[in-house]
Amino acid sequence: MILRPGFRVLVAGCGEIARRVHLPYLTTHPCRPEIVLYDTDPATASRAAKEFGLRVHDGPPSAAGAEAAVICTPPSSHADLAVVLLEAGAHVVCEKPLADTIEGAQRIAGAARRHRREVFPCYTNRFRDDVGVFHELLASGEIGKPQQVSARWRRRSGTPGTQGALSAGVLWDLGSHLVDLALRLTGWSGQATVLATATSAEYEPGAADEGWYGSSAPASAAPVVDTVHGLARFSGGGALSLEVSWHAHDVRDEVLIRVTGTRGVAELRTLFGFSPDRRTVPSPAIRVTTDNDPRWRIVLDQQSREPVEYRRQLDLAFSTPRTDPARRLADLTSAVTSVALCDAFARSLTTGASVTALLPEDTRS
């Protein structure tokens, strides 16, 4: 969609990500859209209205008369809000995860289709330079066909300070990004058999107080679970190993995605999000080795130190003409696919048993 002067944009949920990313972006956009705020907590809506000089919408979100809506609420509310807004005629930009159940993600995709509206899911790490280079490396075929992916995101002391992330849990907070990338990097879909297990959080007194977002939102409570391990086997032959932790007690935060192919191995070592360790990630960011040359070749030395991917995703969401609706639809389908896998991990965590899920095919060419 293209933002136009006078376009009304409803921002639903005025918490941390809205105030840190979406409202600064929208209030400085050259098209000067009309922005209205909505939050089930009136005090949070008023605080954001005061901070950014905006008006609070009084009434249900469907009655805001918005051409576009940005959903920045906790994941459990994304599906209902998105469907209501799509039915009311708005295009939707939705924070990740698209939904926290496969049924919710499919309802959103169905409503987008029925009402011919766009849904842009903010899987922010899709828009990073290092992820783009890693994707190209895998697509080049240098390491052959991907067979195994090991994806981990460990925060040394990174329990979120917001209800949005805390209520979602570490699997949906960090794991949804990694699952989304693993599937996009490999193109795996079809039937997946998954098993997940979690470690319950045991915090020393005061350890949760630091809060991920620093002083603006200290963690209100320790989570029940702070680390999740998952394994997924795909009917086409691939295997994914996942590890996500809010409280890994490590020296530093890290993200590591290692892909083993039929001819070699490629690694992306980086850091996503607003981690304070992001400025000092050890290099190289991407390296590769193959059976023909068993030495590491450096493909990318450093990751971007600044979190530019947050603005970049919104530039794409709000400034790209609808020249390629097929591509938009495919990006939404791949978000639905990643929700399907996360949902399977979540069900395995709940039941303690392995779960089989059918992942919709990723239709990107």
Ligand SMILES: NC(=O)c1ccc[n+]([C@@H]2O[C@H](COP(=O)([O-])OP(=O)(O)OC[C@H]3O[C@@H](n4cnc5c(N)ncnc54)[C@H](O)[C@@H]3O)[C@@H](O)[C@H]2O)c1
């Ligand atoms: N893309 C990223 O890298 C990234 C980073 C951080 C958070 N997020 C996502 O952003 C979303 C919000 O996270 P946050 O950290 O800002 O949470 P938050 O708790 O700070 O803010 C959520 C706000 O939504 C409001 N709210 C709850 N239910 C609502 C509803 N039904 N309608 C309207 N308002 C409602 C709450 O009152 C609160 O003000 C989550 O989906 C999270 O996963 C994404």
